[in-house]
Amino acid sequence: xxxxxxxxxxxxxxxxxxxxxxxxxxxxxxxxxxxxxxxxxxxxxxxxxxxxxxxxxxxxxxxxxxxxxxxxxxxxxxxxxxxxxxxxxxxxxxxxxxxxxxxxxxxxxxxxxxxxxxxxxxxxxxxxxxxxxxxxxxxxxxxxxxxxxxxxxxxxxxxxxxxxxxxxxxxxxxxxxxxxxxxxxxxxxxxxxxxx
Ligand SMILES: C[S@@+](CC[C@H](N)C(=O)[O-])C[C@H]1O[C@@H](n2cnc3c(N)ncnc32)[C@H](O)[C@@H]1O
Numbered sequence: 001x002x003x004x005x006x007x008x009x010x011x012x013x014x015x016x017x018x019x020x021x022x023x024x025x026x027x028x029x030x031x032x033x034x035x036x037x038x039x040x041x042x043x044x045x046x047x048x049x050x051x052x053x054x055x056x057x058x059x060x061x062x063x064x065x066x067x068x069x070x071x072x073x074x075x076x077x078x079x080x081x082x083x084x085x086x087x088x089x090x091x092x093x094x095x096x097x098x099x100x101x102x103x104x105x106x107x108x109x110x111x112x113x114x115x116x117x118x119x120x121x122x123x124x125x126x127x128x129x130x131x132x133x134x135x136x137x138x139x140x141x142x143x144x145x146x147x148x149x150x151x152x153x154x155x156x157x158x159x160x161x162x163x164x165x166x167x168x169x170x171x172x173x174x175x176x177x178x179x180x181x182x183x184x185x186x187x188x189x190x191x192x193x194x195x196x
Contacts, residue, residue: 002039005047005076005183012075012102017043019098020066027094029066044183046072046128048190049151051181053124055079060122062115062140063087063130067095069153070126074108082108083122085115115139121148128153133161133193137168141195149196154178158191169195 006013017038024030034041046069053059056079061070064084074082084099086092092112099108111118116139125140125148133152140150154161158178169176174195182189 001184001186002044005044005187009075009078013043013072016067016071016075016098016102019101023094023097024066027090029091029094040188042068043072044187045069045153045190047076048181048183048187049073049126049153049192050077050183052149052151052179052192052194053077053080057081057123058145059083059124059126060085060118060120060143062125062127062136062143064095064110065091065129067098069128070108071095071098071102071104073126074104075102078107080107084108084110085113085118086110087112087114115143118143121145123148125150126153127151132157133165134168137165137195141172141174144196147196149194152193152195154191154193156191158193162193 003010020030020038021035025032059080059082061084064070064086070082070084084095095110099105123145125143144150162176162178176195179192180189
């Protein structure tokens, strides 16, 4: 299935998965039990949102950790310019190494910092497993460019989290939707909260 999703970029995707399975585990960024499900649970889950991203967008991945979803998105979509934002030094160093090794440095950059301290804006802000929606909105909405969108990959709590921020969205004249998306017809779908 991953061959079909990544096509010509499959080798680069496989290289990333190999790095996660070795250095990612050694550096403590990936749990050893995740190794057998890196493609299904992490990489394909990350690229499920690519269908929501316009061609040529600038993307900020907040709390990128080991590079999810930002690195798989950058591999699958050579038209995107991606910034990986991560406050922890060790993780930011890991990301810088991986971006260089994968040959992505021309259009993928790593910024060490917290979302609430950034002042640039991006057409798309992504986040996966970073914080609950009320906090994410406070951190991330100022980073979304006019007419841009926030895409938060969520678990089953997506609907409830969206209900929790209805007041904030109304005040800011924004709309939120919960969408179920998948990278492939045979891949497990994931929930994404889209705010724009
Ligand atoms: C559970 S990890 C998820 C990493 C990755 N997105 C994933 O899906 O595997 C949460 C990440 O958010 C980062 N983080 C925490 N607070 C943050 C903040 N205020 N701004 C940006 N990143 C933050 C943490 O350092 C950590 O790497």
